[in-house]
Amino acid sequence: xxxxxxxxxxxxxxxxxxxxxxxxxxxxxxxxxxxxxxxxxxxxxxxxxxxxxxxxxxxxxxxxxxxxxxxxxxxxxxxxxxxxxxxxxxxxxxxxxxxxxxxxxxxxxxxxxxxxxxxxxxxxxxxxxxxxxxxxxxxxxxxxxxxxxxxxxxxxxxxxxxxxxxxxxxxxxxxxxxxxxxxxxxxxxxxxxxxxxxxxxxxxxxxxxxxxxxxxxxxxxxxxxxxxxxxxxxxxxxxxxxxxxxxxxxxxxxxxxxxxxxxxxxxxxxxxxxxxxxxxxxxxxxxxxxxxxxxxxxx
Amino acid sequence: xxxxxxxxxxxxxxxxxxxxxxxxxxxxxxxxxxxxxxxxxxxxxxxxxxxxxxxxxxxxxxxxxxxxxxxxxxxxxxxxxxxxxxxxxxxxxxxxxxxxxxxxxxxxxxxxxxxxxxxxxx
Numbered sequence: 001x002x003x004x005x006x007x008x009x010x011x012x013x014x015x016x017x018x019x020x021x022x023x024x025x026x027x028x029x030x031x032x033x034x035x036x037x038x039x040x041x042x043x044x045x046x047x048x049x050x051x052x053x054x055x056x057x058x059x060x061x062x063x064x065x066x067x068x069x070x071x072x073x074x075x076x077x078x079x080x081x082x083x084x085x086x087x088x089x090x091x092x093x094x095x096x097x098x099x100x101x102x103x104x105x106x107x108x109x110x111x112x113x114x115x116x117x118x119x120x121x122x123x124x125x126x127x128x129x130x131x132x133x134x135x136x137x138x139x140x141x142x143x144x145x146x147x148x149x150x151x152x153x154x155x156x157x158x159x160x161x162x163x164x165x166x167x168x169x170x171x172x173x174x175x176x177x178x179x180x181x182x183x184x185x186x187x188x189x190x191x192x193x194x195x196x197x198x199x200x201x202x203x204x205x206x207x208x209x210x211x212x213x214x215x216x217x218x219x220x221x222x223x224x225x226x227x228x229x230x231x232x233x234x235x236x237x238x239x240x241x242x243x244x245x246x247x248x249x250x251x252x253x254x255x256x257x258x259x260x261x262x263x264x265x266x267x268x269x270x271x272x273x274x275x276x277x278x279x280x281x282x283x284x285x286x287x288x289x290x291x292x293x294x295x296x297x298x299x
Numbered sequence: 300x301x302x303x304x305x306x307x308x309x310x311x312x313x314x315x316x317x318x319x320x321x322x323x324x325x326x327x328x329x330x331x332x333x334x335x336x337x338x339x340x341x342x343x344x345x346x347x348x349x350x351x352x353x354x355x356x357x358x359x360x361x362x363x364x365x366x367x368x369x370x371x372x373x374x375x376x377x378x379x380x381x382x383x384x385x386x387x388x389x390x391x392x393x394x395x396x397x398x399x400x401x402x403x404x405x406x407x408x409x410x411x412x413x414x415x416x417x418x419x420x421x
Contacts, residue, residue: 202382209402233386236394240385242378242401242410 019135027075038067041113050105053096079146086150103151107144173204179211186219194230205243214277218249228263248277302327314346324360332367342411343368348379358393365398378407
């Protein structure tokens with residue numbers, strides 16, 4: 001008689017030992033009813049319209065693994081194995097667009113399903129039921145938190161990796177002529193990216209021994225005050241390295257913003273478009289660009 | 300540590316080798332302004348390649364040097380500011396306004412050659 005053993009344990013041993021015994025009993029119960037509980041859980045997942053990105057078979061397969069890891073975590077009291085599995089699962093399902101609420105949702109559903117089965121098993125003895133729940137609930141909540149946190153961390157890691165990738169991709173410093181660099185800025189410029197751009201540009205100036213740099217911001221939709229100030233600093237820093245900066249492609253909106261927020265761009269050389277900027281730079285460097293041969297009027 | 304000042308043709312080259320105390324900087328300013336007259340130099344190059352810190356006092360002295368040399372009838376150019384130092388300087392608002400700066404010594408010499416030649420033409 002499982003119940004009887006549980007009761008006796010409570011009487012004779014300390015509280016923690018008692019709850020350990022109850023947990024063992026619980027695990028045995030969950031192992032016994034594995035098939036039925038798992039199916040019930042998958043049914044609840046489907047009816048709650050969670051994990052819609054996955055097929056029924058996939059859900060069932062994942063549910064089985066999660067169920068087993070879950071029971072194992074309850075049994076051993078350590079969440080490392082489950083944590084590793086959650087991380088692995090997250091890695092697989094994040095690219096398929098599974099959301100945080102779905103992952104949290106399914107873990108809570110499993111908790112509910114199991115709690116229900118405990119109600120059904122122990123409803124004859126309310127005292128025992130409440131002790132069983134005392135043992136079950138903290139462990140179950142810990143598991144739920146572990147899985148959810150694992151998923152979120154994995155997702156944050158993916159986002160960070162993507163941010164790094166975008167950042168690296170989007171800041172080329174290009175040499176177009178001896179001693180002439182162009183830096184095309186594209187997209188959203190946040191303070192962090194602005195700082196990185198500046199560092200890259202200054203390193204580029206030193207490496208290529210540039211005299212003139214054309215910064216083209218045609219592809220920048222908006223600038224805020226801090227980024228605009230950063231731009232001014234970049235120009236000053238470039239000058240300290242002996243390079244002149246020409247700013248091109250300021251849109252009417254950006255011009256308006258800069259005037260409104262009162263950023264002092266007076267010291268900067270600005271030219272309408274990239275072509276004009278490069279022509280101005282060539283003039284500063286003493287280049288003269290002309291066609292290879294004049295079209296002769298006689299021919 | 301005293302900064303060695305080398306005479307190279309019509310120019311003076313002061314090459315800063317290590318971090319300087321305020322007294323060293325004042326000493327540098329004094330010697331440069333004095334020697335530019337003694338040697339009838341046309342330009343002064345201050346090489347700060349070895350400096351990895353530039354504080355407000357140092358940049359004020361550099362600006363003073365440039366202004367005073369100008370009053371003595373020569374040109375000054377600061378060469379070799381490190382990219383990281385440049386960034387740190389402009390963040391502190393030290394942008395050496397009105398002072399010529401170039402990437403390195405070679406560029407500095409080219410700058411002075413060009414500047415003094417066009418002065419001669421005028």
